[in-house]
Amino acid sequence: MTAEHLRLEGVTRVYPPMESHAAVHALGPLDLSLNRGEFFSVVGPSGCGKSTLLDVVAGLAKPTAGSINFEGKPVLGQVPDGVGVVFQEDASFPWLTVYDNAAFALRRAGVAAREVAERVEHTLAFTGLMSFAHAYPAQLSGGMRQRLCIARTLVMRPRMLLLDEPFGALDQQTRLLMGDELLKLWRETGATILLITHSLDEAALLSDRIGVMSARPGVFIDLVETGWARDRDSRIASQASFGVVTGRLWAALRDESIKALAMAS
């Protein structure tokens, strides 16, 4: 778990001026290095550029300056092979069954039918959706639909998983349970995870390290190591050390959140 998997150097993103808006410096310059198999979360005030960071890491947006390397290769405005992304919004395709949703990317990539079946069945069993394989997304709860989006990403066997507030629309209890499931799949797949979240508890519960971002333009103002064992679950929320981590996160974030609020108003 020591090999470098992702490296960001001086990554900056400036949105060009639009008809009625001046240019917006959203992000950076920002440096970051993630190790293979690490669970890293990013927290920060609203509008600090968290999702922009995910977009540039995923190759969905180009940085204005700086460089991103995934597995030693530069990310050049296209999603690199081996990267999976789960968005906050429900991105399940309503016209396909759970099974066909999970198989979608594999089929488009021309994977053989037998392998598609093997991978989809394994992933659906792993995410607890096997008994809903023939259901449509509209027949699932919000949590199950998000699990389906995760399953659709996992089926491609990504080596790095980027999650943009994937549990943002769920209630607190479901979030905790989904967090446990995410930890389980992280352990079993060995993937590197970059999680964007606005929840300090979620970040503290799930991560090996947490990057705290400043108000816009977002840069890291603190990197917090949680020190949790790899084999962990949501029960650590009741430990005193959990409160220490969230306390440190909030101490770093409070002034930035006030700044972000002032900017927004």
Added chain:
Amino acid sequence: MNRASLIRIALLFGALAVLEWACRYGYVSREAVIPPTTMLQGAWRALALEETRAEILWTLENVAISLILSVVVGSAAGLLLHRGARLRRALDPLLASYYAVPTFVFYPLFIVLFGLNRWPLIAIGFLFAVVAVIINTLDGLARIPRSFTRTAAVMRLTPAQYALHIILPAAAPWLFTGVKFAVAYSFIGVIAGEFVVSGAGMGHAIAFAYNSFDNRMMYGLIVLLFATVGSINMLLWMWERRLYARRAGR
């Protein structure tokens, strides 16, 4: 059959029964309206005549050509306008006020352009239908969630895969509404054109029967027209329900 369907059928047959009774007992003049059973006999008679069958076929062909053209051209134009935001902003007011324009006034122009044949009628049907397809295509494309587009990028789909496997099914309900409107507008455009200015087709046959005081033939043709349009709409409605039922998880 559910309760709503039963009520619908009961209302329809009830209204027909009242009309039959009112016509038979002289409450409604037979010069104006004939009993529904006589209309059905007229429809049967019209179907039995080869020349009427040819008129019906001619109309259906014109409607089909007008529909296909409006769907193909309307979808392509919708796609172009969706991609060109500036062009769309320029054309939006024109699209919004389009149906205020009485397109039939162009019929003489179309005769000059295309000659005295089926094409002026098809042009009228096309002009009636195409904007409904454009508007619904634009609506459907605008409603594709951003997360689908981003998911397509993450899955590294080719532009063709994106269009076929994401854009088309995601926008399908709106595209389908456009096609439904196009069916209705093509029929209206073609039949009305035939009724007023053409020398052939169902619209012309209805007008001819009207001018010849042949009520039985006129109402028979109207019944056939209703049956055709109704059947097509019913098929589209059933297909649409099936499409929505899946998405709604029913």
